Amino acid sequence: MDARAVLLIGETDNYDGVTVTMEEPMDAEVFTARLRASLSHWRQEGKKGIWIKLPLGLANLVEPAVSEGFRYHHAEPEYLMLVSWISNTPDTIPANASHIVGVGALVLNKNTREVLVVQEKSGYFKDKNVWKLPTGVVNEDFHVFHTKMDT
Known part of the structure; x- marks a missing residue:
């Protein structure tokens, strides 16, 4: 393996993704070699969304990252986030949030006095044997409407 192609250090998230927080200055060619090796490794591991957090001082790494398929996600005064x-599955990286609409439900069976509870398929509570009320967030393109239900 090319000596420059050491893997980038990243933190695995609860959604089979990886977040790389770049901190030290790096030559763009070295970064490109490491990024390519890391992407290959992460694909073999079945990772999905890759996030790279670049502080302003490392703006020289934006072009190589974009050349390897990254796009802008959001920017803050101190950093830029690329994703x-x-x-090969559909891209589920959320758009940068200006707001988030959360939803929750309390579902009762009035005849048997039962309450609906669920287990998470992804996220923090995945595989933790935790039962909870159904919750989630509304997708950006979802239109809320009211429907009268029979009581």
Whole structure:
């Protein structure tokens, strides 16, 4: 393996993704070699969304990241966040949030006095044997409407 192609250090998230927080200055060619090796490794591991957090001082790494398939996600005064979906599954990286609409439900069976509870398929409570009320967030393109239900 090319000596420059050491893997980038990243933190695995609860959604089979990886977040790389770049901190030290790096030559763009070295970064490109490491990024390519890392992407190959992460694909083999079945990772999906890759996030790269670049502080302003490392703006020289934006062009190589974009050349490897990354796109802008959001920017803050101190950093730029780039993302890439490397899985063959549909891209589920959320748009940058200006707001989030959360939803929750309490579902009762009035005849048997039962309450609906669920287990998470992804996220923090995945595989933790935790039962909870159904919750989630509304997708950006979802239109809320009211429907009268029979009581």
